[in-house]
Amino acid sequence: MNLWYDIDSPVIAAHEFPAVLIDLACSRDIEPDKLLRGTGIFMDDFLSGQLTIKPQQCLALIGNTQKWLPAADTAFLAGHRLYPGNFGPAGTALTQAPNLMEALQALQAYGFILTPLLTPRLSLDSEFAYLYWHESCAESAHSAFLRHMMMTAVTSLCRRLCGLSLPWEYFLPDEAQHPEQYAVNWGNRVRAGRHYTAMRLPRALLSTNCPSGSASMAMIARAQCERTLGSRPALGFIAFIDQCIRKRLPGHVSLELVADELQMSPATLKRKLKKHGSHFQQRYDTVRKELAIEWLTRKQLDVEEIALRLHFHDSRNLRRAFKRWTGVLPSAL
Template identity: 45%
Template sequence: MTLKTDWYERDSRFIPGHWQPAVLLDLALSRGIDSHRLLRGSGLFHEDILSGQARLSPQQFLCLIDNSRRLLDADDSSFLFGQRLLPGHYGAASHALQQAANLQQALDILGRQRALLSPLLSPRLLLDERHAHIYWLDSCGAGAQQRFLLEASMTALVGMSRWLAGERLPWRASFSHAQPRYVEQYWVHLGENVQFAAPVDVLSIPREYLHRPWPGASAIAGQVAQQDSECQLAALGFRASLLDRLYGHLLAHIREPLQLEGVAQAFGMSPSTLKRKLQKHDSHFQEQLDLARKHMALYLYRVKGYSNEEVASYLQFHDATNFRRSFKRWTGLAPSALRQLLEGLG
């Protein structure tokens, strides 16, 4: 079966310049950075953004982020950017977020409207018996900007939920990178329950907070805003990126033998075309397959309580040694070390 090409790619120009890019521009301009230097290499001028007509590709947005990081050269840049991101001023999708009745509804909106609300990183929600976990997928090949975007995205969700809930929620943030020298910025913006050198980048919260009512929400206004935001997406013609769609396809077929040729056929293109598109996103097929296998393995350990043998079998590894070697390459941990870590988290 051929899948529809309902996705955006790294060079798709659809991000309104006066939305998320303008948030970053305003932050940099407030610190005295020249707009021409900020936009250098992006193919845009400040006047383009002010016109309200400019549409950026993810590649252009990533260029702006790279320029801003270097020119600001400040430890708090990503966190201050994140504080300003959500609900944002992005039309009906932002209105829908602002009228969310609870955290569950806000996360549902953020996921459905990710092309509008979070075009560079795709948020995903995973539930286990006691916790809700939100992790983000690289939508367009963020490369060196990945950590900046993760810090901003987690800060955005923590800040928005605190504002709409009217209280600080007990989030736990885990990052796969080592503890940075500016760890105090994490404590200030995300709380002190932050872990580094974790198997995956994830934000977690006890499940009972998902359905606690948020004050000030309007059910009617929220429903209308959600309908309008669906019209926004319909006008775009897509909801997610190519990498996001590929990840979903790989997860859905993770127990099958997955090869570049078969997956390319499912996406209605030749293997060489899929390979070229992945190269454009600074990735390759094996990297995307490993990512899906890594997340599925963590899910099976954490949520399903599978043994090493059961996880290896589920992922079609018929050699336990090869599975252990692959798992350590994916996460930096041996399966036994992961079990000890999960037991410590409770």
């Protein structure tokens, strides 16, 4: 059984996630063969509903979509249209969830179907529910597009499930690129330049009922998923490696240890990471950056403690690394 999928494993059903992009382009009168040029996807295969494509083909499709629909609102439109879509039982588990909590849990559990290129991670504390978004298969040129699309998709879905707008707060890693799109699609709680991608909601709202949901339907859909999808890899390779590292911390982490866990030689792991446009130190630094920010802002740990947990010699070294990762000192957060 495979635990992860590679950037070139054919795992994404073309009629699920990619369909929304093809559909959007067609509704804007873009010729299908122009849109699919260079992606290795053919319209007839797509329409057969049997086609599975590789994550890299899906990324190429996003590239083409942006080329032919260069307007700033493309990602947001695609996000609004993504759910309920045609996602089989995973989609049913999502849209029939009886409350918001179960919807977000379904999104996380079946992320490899519902959002195969950007992996959601739900994290709760006493005050807020955070939904973090991580790279799934590769650091790509389209990560901003995917971010905008997926966060809009979740916003739109939750509004639809609950029947009212929710006070989501958004955290973006870079500067605000399309403030007008954020204002219209997400509202006025958008925090740019935060070095991570997440959205959060007051935790109390997770128990909000979804009037159109049905607990029994959702339960059946989940059972169906377990039966038919149990053997499917649940995470993209990069997300899987990041998860390994995150789980091991604050214990010892090294390329050899992770390779051992994946039952492959360190050389193979190196080669695989290279294929996904990354390397071990980059993964290790990314996870440590995310954890450092999380612990600083949510757990209010002090820098000494974090340095210890993340294997820095002392807090001065952590401060220097943090400055390198984010451009600011930990105290500036």
